[in-house]
Amino acid sequence: MSGQSPSTPVTHHHFFRSTGALKLLQPIPRNRLTRRFSQLLVGLVLYGFSMAIMIRAGLGLDPWDVFHQGVTEKVNLSFGVVVIIMSVIVLLLWIPLRQKPGLGTIANAIIVGAATDLGLSLLPAIDNLAWAIVAMVLSVPLNALAGAL
Numbered sequence: 001m002s003g004q005s006p007s008t009p010v011t012h013h014h015f016f017r018s019t020g021a022l023k024l025l026q027p028i029p030r031n032r033l034t035r036r037f038s039q040l041l042v043g044l045v046l047y048g049f050s051m052a053i054m055i056r057a058g059l060g061l062d063p064w065d066v067f068h069q070g071v072t073e074k075v076n077l078s079f080g081v082v083v084i085i086m087s088v089i090v091l092l093l094w095i096p097l098r099q100k101p102g103l104g105t106i107a108n109a110i111i112v113g114a115a116t117d118l119g120l121s122l123l124p125a126i127d128n129l130a131w132a133i134v135a136m137v138l139s140v141p142l143n144a145l146a147g148a149l
Helices: 013-019 021-025 030-057 063-074 079-092 103-122 129-148
Strands: none
Touching: 030 063, 030 079, 030 103, 030 129, 063 079, 079 103
């Protein structure tokens, strides 16, 4: 056991230091804040836009967006507004957990819904199955890229 006696307590601090995992938990250095915030904004806009493409394709959505779509069909609100409202409700559920949302979490709650509505306003309806398949196939990697950003 790498020189430890059985009575020596094992700590995980060495693991986190040696693997760099502790760096993930530290605040973003000021010299990278602008780049990271830009990445966040681009990623959130792309995420909303990829959702709009999936909606226009009409071939299926992820579970949360199936829920959003169902709510949208029951109320007189746009898809993006429903996304924003549901995100705010989820954030309010954090209050009993005593969790404070950060700027990125709040931006997520607003920008994804707004970008989805923008995308829906710009993208035409797709009536052709072949084009719907193309749109869906393109939206998945775009969504993955957005999530990576």
